[in-house]
Amino acid sequence: MNLRSLLVTAALTAAVVGWAAVPLRAGFGIKLVVLLTAFAGVANLIQLGLAWWRGYENAGDLTGGRLAARLIAAARLPWAEAMTVGALVLEALHHARPWHTVLLGVALLGYLFAVHLTETGQHPAAVRPQLPLLAAGVGLLALAAGAAALPAATSGLASGLVRSIAIIAAVVAAGLALPTWTRRPSQHEPGQGQQQDR
Amino acid sequence: MTSPAVTSPASQPAAPSQPDQPAVHWRQVQWRLSRHAQRLLTLAIGGLLIAVITGRPVFAGLAAPPLLLLAAWRERRPAAIELKSGIGQRQLTEGQASAVSAELGGLDGHQAEVRLAAADGIQAGPVDTDGEGGYRLAYRPLRWGRRRVGTLEVLLTDPMYLAEGYLRLELPVINCQPMPAMPSGRIVLNRLPSRLGEHPARAAGEGSEFTGVREFVPGDRQRRINWPATSRLGTLQLNTFAAERAQNVVIIADVTADVGEQGLTSLDLTVRGAAGLIACYQAARDRVGLIMHAGTLSWIAPGLGQRHGYRLLDLLMSSTGGWDRSTGLTRLPRAALPPGALIVVFSPLLDYRLVESLRDLRERGFTVLVIDVLNAEPDAGRSKNGELTRRLWRLEQQAIRFSLTQIGIPVLHWDGKQSLDEPLAPYTKRTMVVRRG
Known part of the structure; x- marks a missing residue:
């Protein structure tokens, strides 16, 4: 640092x-x-x-x-x-x-x-390997903004579909994340590794 | 009177400092999301939730970059890694630098960060790495005693910093000897027991210190004839030399109290001073014994040799100290006190039982010298009577010291900052006269 x-x-x-x-x-x-x-x-x-x-x-x-x-x-x-x-x-x-x-x-x-x-x-420079993924993500973000700017996209079947996908994605992400968050160990938690002497 | 506890501190005395052989372990790693991944996940979930609640799809777009990054989550991670570690020397002296060596294997491309979570009384130093999985973690014990070094903590991270693995290894206990306050001079009694040693005695003998010239008598060694004196006086004259004797020294360490500034408490000074005198007299081939005056009494009778020295140091460090009201011991054991021994006492003189023991020793004809290691006073507080109480306490302490001086026990004050030579100077310059009763 x-x-x-x-x-x-x-x-x-x-x-x-x-x-x-x-x-x-x-x-x-x-x-x-x-x-x-x-x-x-x-x-x-x-x-x-x-x-x-x-x-x-x-x-x-x-x-x-x-x-x-x-x-x-x-x-x-x-x-x-x-x-x-x-x-x-x-x-x-x-x-x-x-x-x-x-x-x-x-x-x-x-x-x-x-x-x-x-x-x-x-x-x-350590972030360099992640730059392509970041660029792709920012591109998707720009697409989302563009879609939101279109007046037709805010109503109708397509909009409902997008909302449904977003809800499913949110539920899946929360389902994946919550167990990890609840089992989040503190920094000073004693290790429980088993010792196997050679 | 409660019978004293005889302590044999170590049937196998501590060996001199030997490097500890590194041990190889396979340790399981506990993996979890890294802080970075948790933050990215927060942004993704927050964006998606707000998009759903507000019906604004642009917020769902906010979740795209973090989700793409989290998609790089690596499934293959080592469940256990090879950890080879050693703590260097197990026998150290206060303030002596040492290092824990650690070598990691089976990392499978993950980055590792190794640190030492030092235990109480241990100061962790910088971590050096050789770039090939080997680490050297410096540490330094700050205070004497048997103490834990601490815990070796290893943090593994994957190349994308999305997951981190954590493992700990408890390091073994080290034996930290006190930094001996070794005086350069020694107190030597004028009457020494007839045991071969290195101190010149009054009696004539086969030593190397010249004492005088006398007339030759048949049977004397011819090589000792003093030819200048012979030619001057006309009769054969012979050089005479002082006999060389060893003395018995018994050190009494009063560990009933531990008061004063941290690092220079009465217990610290007692242990350092006693360790210094043990080393000093052992170097002069004297027989040294040790009595630990605590809640229970432990002792080792005077003896010789390096092995005996380690036993004394072990006893010195094994005492937990403390004061026990139930034990009213005022007479020290005869077995630990050979006749004619020099007795050096390190004490803050706060325990009346020890003061009574010293009076008893003096009445038994021993030569006793007290090194006062008390460098603290009770807090007067803010009450009106606090200062008055402290003055009374001071007067009481002065009275104790005065009464000991009056019966022929010198009381020398040592603050631990100056060399032990300074308070001992009046007694190391010449032999100390033994006075009976």
Whole structure:
């Protein structure tokens, strides 16, 4: 992990939250979601920053902001995931604007990769093998935006078919993901590997 | 009086530091989704759910890139990997650097990250890798005692960072000896038992230290004739030399209390000082014994040799310390105290039973020297009477030390930061006079 990747993550955090929030509409709900999303983004940055600053354990007394930072780091909550969901909810609270959503999706992907690179301390070149898949995915995203922009696609048989496929895909994805999430081990869980001496 | 517990600390004394042979294990790996994959999955599920709820297909499009990336999920992963690990030396000294070696095999193209989760009292250092699956994880024990090194943790990741495997290996226990506070000088009594050793005694003998010249008598060795004196006086004169004797030294380590600044507690100083004196007197071929004064009493009678030295160190480290009100032991065992022995006591002098034992030893005619390792005071607190109570405590401590000095037991203070030579200096410069009763 280095400072540059941390700064890039910070910039992308600001970009994602800002892009999802604009135009900032009146209403308690939207403001609350903006606040929570921004908080999750900042908390994730603190978590990454504290991991980068290895000496924080011996950094003297625990007062004020330092105590809060340590509590956030100790909580080990999935702040990046929370920010992702917050940004999606924020976008959904606005009127339909397909190309705006596409750009948000691209920014979110960039954000998730930036967090990953910051966490693992890898060079951005490590993402190169995944670029074709990413390009294909962004292409599909652009197609979805284009389809959404067509007036006829929002009603009729084709639209119903797309919705049905989306529902099935969502159910399948959730069915695959939920068992993994519920069995998610903590980082310090003792290993249960069997020892087999040669 | 409770009968003292005789402890034979080790039938097989600890051997000198031997490198530990690396052990080979096949370890099962627990695989799970990586943090990166979890985040991608969150984006995919979030996008799909919002698309369904709001009826906006563009959100379903948001799920496409992460789902495509997750489709690269690799099914073939090693269920177990070969892990060859060793902890270097099992016998270390406080602060001595060592390293855990680890070698991984059967990774099947996965990347590995190895780290040492150090146990209490162990400081983990940097991890070096040789680029061929071999790792060297440096560590350093910070405090003496038998302690766990920690856990070797291996994190495996697939090339796309979608799955990560985790395994742990508990590392064995090491024997960390205290850093001996070894003085350069030794306290030597003026009366030594007639046992061959290295300290020059008052009696004439076959040593190497010149004591004087006397007239030759038949039967003397001719090679010792002092020719300058013979030519000056006109009669045959002979050089005389001091006999070389060994002394018995018994070290009493009071481990009933452990007070003071971390790293320099009374127990730390007691153990380091005792280890230093054991090494110091063993180097001079003296017979050294050890009495551990704790809730129960353990001792090893004076003896010689390297093996005996390891037994003493084992006993020194085996004591858990602590204070037991039930044992009212005020007389130390005769078996551990040969007549005419020098007795050096490391103690914070907080246990009245030990003070009574020292008085008893002095009455029995032993030469006793106390090294006071107390460097802490009770917290006065914020109460009005706190400071007054502390002053009373100080006066009581001074009274204990004064009473010992009055009966001929010198009490020297050692803070652990300076060399042990400094407090011992008045007694190492010349022989210590034995006073009976």
